Amino acid sequence: MSNPGDFKVLARDGLARRGELHTAHGVVPTPIFMPVGTVGSVKSLCPDDLHQADAKIILGNTYHLYLRPGDEMLARRGGLHEFMRWNKPILTDSGGFQVFSLSSLRTITEEGVEFRSHIDGSKHFFSPEKVMSIQNNIGSDIMMVLDECVPFGADREYTERSLQLTTRWARRCREAHPRGKNGQLLFGIVQGGFYEDLRAMSARELMEIDFDGFAIGGLSVGESKEEMLTLMRSTAPLLPQDKPRYLMGVGTPMDILNGIRTGIDMFDCVLPTRNARNGTLYTSQGKVNIKRAEFRENDEPLDPKCTCYTCRTFSKAYLRHLYMAKELLSYRLNTIHNVHYFLELARGARQAIEEGRFEAYRAAVEAVYPGETPV
């Protein structure tokens, strides 16, 4: 018998962990990649497509869903799962990142953050409590605390003040949403910019609060690969061994494997879906830019080793044609493939950890994506 929030580490290989996170909508095997479905859909895909790609959990976004269609509207329909007909776990980002990256005229106070909608300019206010209430209405399985994502290059003083505010907000989120309520889990978010000691301080303070998991936020915001790697190496081991660790917004195939190697369990990124729409596809042979003229009459599948619907059915010439013609089917077929690749990458990592050969698995992928990992 298991309860939402239970997390079991089943196997280890170095710092890499193979685990299981229990939620109200099922078990999430880790390490896992979570496709991003910001406004209630993984762009261009149906739930059936996600099931076929073996997606275990997807993301939604509090900021976007609150603005449109509205969280109360969702609550009246039984929440986002019911509305979008996705019966597996959903994680919702708190919207903290969007408030800081999308909206204009934001004002941060102790109480929360006032911002303007990127859609119609209307004024809104997010407090930690409000963000919990919205995510309760959405009904996500894993909720994120409201945090301030510090921009790259922020000085130490600003970063430290911001981190402390994020901690106070995190505590208010936990108080507004006690552990176990509605079977919804709540994750804290480690901030601290690119100062290792501040990251450690943030982690220490958050661990005093009883969260179901811990995320590392504020990465992949313009820093070098080396800085990102250094930071995850130093931060991940500080987090509890018996709780899931989530690296937010990352990343490329190698970023993910490098994260797993430092002990991270969960990843999300727009890269596979956004790049699919822009013609960059991830394959067992490396990155393929499907718009290249060399594929004009190439009748081979995109990736002969891939078992996704796109690769089983269509030629590179056809995929290039669809892309060049801006056909809607291009978005869909490319997204089906890229999502499949990222999920397969994580599945392969899980198996490799179980079999104690994660390093070899990682090296094999690195051979195909060279230059992605700084020494």
Place this chain on the structure above:
RNA sequence: GCGAACGUAGCUCAGUAGGUAGAGCACACGGUUGUGGCCCGUGUGGUCGUGGGUUCAAGUCCCAUCGUUCGCC
């Protein structure tokens, strides 16, 4: 037949007062990391319809010629 306008990059067009050509699209190649199906960067590409003339210098002024379009007979 007469009159007028226009012929500049593959396409649609800018080119001011004459000083040896630009844009958008297209094409080519990159980029995209808690997603406004967005977008950004770089690049290839033109004997300025043709032939003369004036001038130190002509896409720009003059003449002729070919072509396109419109109007009038």
